[in-house]
Amino acid sequence: MTDVLLAAGALPTWSWNPVADLREMWAFPFMVNAFRAGTLVAVGAGAMGWFMVLRRQSFAGHTVATVGFPGAACAALLGVSVSYGYFAFCVAAALVIAAMPRGGRAAGGHESAVTGTVQAFLLACGFLFTTLYHGLLGGVTSLLFGSFLGITSGQVWLLLAVTAAVLAVLAAVGRPLLFASVDPDVAAGRGVPVRALSAVFLVLLGAATAEASQITGTLLVFALLVMPAAAAQALSARPAVSLALAVLIAAAVTWAGLTVAYYSPYPVGFYVTTFAFAAYVLSRGGRYVRERIARPALEPLPAGGAA
């Protein structure tokens, strides 16, 4: 962002005329592509993140997200498109985590030790790839913290295809997945294939994080997954409403982040995480105030928000 605009002259200035500002910003094809890609990514990440928060799989989601970094570095080393690296590594990591034996609920320590080791080892591999591929070293920070520059129309089409596929599969397994997430024991008792659903969910999560990583960077994609979903679940107890809210918040946060990043020298990832965090804090605060006012009212869905 800054590099291009500094080369062209100075940073663009905000004229307090939103229509003219938007028109000026969208006169640049790269900004139009950034908004298209950002919207697609936000929709996919918002929906997948909602289920991730509901299923309490934040750590797995974070690991799948960070694994995108060695994927991208490996792809750069091999000389193929970075997108393939993201998808290959994120989906593979999702499969590894899904294949691991699951203990009871209290055995979280072991499972997360494996997840953490996988994450740290793959990040170390990514570091090795970048040291082997010397030219990339300047690009490490943009791989990790995101950049919305130079998104081509081809990438936008790829993102559109992946988002459509993820949402289609999610719509197909949505009802049983919701059941299995809220109460796995009862769902298993009623004949729902809990384990297979969990694997499908992780693969979808891998695909969604792989596409989001390309905009927000591998370290900050987690913010787009967890925060809009947590905010939405604090706002509404009804699954359909809060799922829609999560997607809306993710999209709004991405748009606001892109717009502000266009007018300032700081990275887009910083603005997206800051706006998302503000939404999370506001909704948690709002829920707290509402509960204080109407204490004897109906209790919210136990899985929603964070008790």
Added chain:
Amino acid sequence: MTAHAMSHTLAAGSGSGWLAAFTHPYFLHAFLAGSAIALAAGLTGFFLVLRAQVFTGDALSHVAFTGALAALAGGYDLRLGLFAATVAVALLIGAIGRGGRADDVAIGSVFAWILGLGAFFLTLYTTSRSAGNGGAGVSVLFGSLFGLSAGQALTAALVAGSICAVLLLIARPLLFASVDEAVAAARGVPVRLLGLVFLVLVGACAAEATQAVGSLLLLGLLAAPAGAAARLTDRPFRGLALSAVLALAEMWAGLGLSYAVPTLPPSFGIMAAAASVYGLTFLKGAGRGRDHEKGRNGTSRPARAFSRLWQTATMPALGDTDHE
């Protein structure tokens, strides 16, 4: 890294065998600091795994990145920012959760935002200080063990040594509080305070280890030896010792590997050693059958062993508090 590779090739003719490595000051410093940090990480990591708080360790390690870059951008010593940020966030996580255990979603939201703040400080640092080196962010993220000076190595060893000392001092009550919080609280163990002290120790350990293996990779040093130790033994104190020994051995193996093959960064060597040791323990587990290792009620093996041990030693007086 390049300096290390260069000095290594320059001195290659002068020494012979493995002992020659210790004639290089950079290797000696890395060995000293690395060993102390590995011991501290092995001990802290064992409790992290036992208390199922690995995600908290992950969060603190990312916070270390933001702290270091905020200090660099403000023109202060990097270590000041590291310790201030990790200890402050450790106290915050302890405060928002019950009994020093916070909710995953709250931790995730806070640390994702703090990481975004880190990206901001990174840009601030690389754009405002033209004299500053562009690789600072990378070396905070992935560590620069071979770049430590003698003073830095000594400080690192002293800080890591005191983390170990404090942790060993509170090991007994902390173990009890980790395995069975309710019973420990009923017997007068200050569970909440212990949880908080432990989180501060994890924060200090994360800040210390960031200088060695980097904030992104220190999770491996915390989780892998502890996870392997928990798979190898049922007994808590043996597991604690084994975790520290494994971490130390993996650190040495990683340093040796990186010295022998200069293109491999030391952080990668250490992570590779840690991950392969952990992977090997799964081969052992596979031979013994799964239902044995998972246990009846899903608690981890050292946890069950410890609670059994505790019950036979002290529970007859209480009798009916058997929780199995």
